[in-house]
Amino acid sequence: GAVVSQHPSWVICKSGTSVKIECRSLDFQATTMFWYRQFPKQSLMLMATSNEGSKATYEQGVEKDKFLINHASLTLSTLTVTSAHPEDSSFYICSARDLETDGYTFGSGTRLTVV
């Protein structure tokens, strides 16, 4: 079945630094990928939709300059948290849509801790 690989699975960074999270579709091409943020015991909150070769579409209230999304190829999307602060600490999850199965496959998530 469709597999989405997300790296790293966890990262600790210092306040003010930037962190990049990668999301790869391993066995299918994903023209559309999604980035979510999840707080403890809460549902997934969509941050942005990224389309290969074009600018990402951000949800209302998400700072596009803080959360940079790049979708340069059909199998790779990246989320860069710039100038991270402790309030950016969260669980970030990517998802990709498989056009063949019409399903949405999720990565394993990245736990970001900003100290």
Added chain:
Amino acid sequence: QQQVKQSPQSLIVQKGGISIINCAYENTAFDYFPWYQQFPGKGPALLIAIRPDVSEKKEGRFTISFNKSAKQFSLHIMDSQPGDSATYFCAATYAAGNKLTFGGGTRVLVKP
């Protein structure tokens, strides 16, 4: 505006029992309704999904019931096992490649 409402927020069931989770949606344009299972520290994994042209779909111990007129759908977990203890999310979307709208989640605990 929350477009998919999920209940209950939490559920405790004995091993071998039936877990039932319900979702209601507002947008009649939704045409794809998946259920996801999430374990702590992991991403959601697709369990089962249904489209509005059928009223029920079964895969192993998991069954989706769909009521288009009531705009409701539910997940039944038969013969619940301790390994089923997880958080379950319903979701909905419409048209190809559109974003998923998630319910609030249900934390299920299966007691041995």
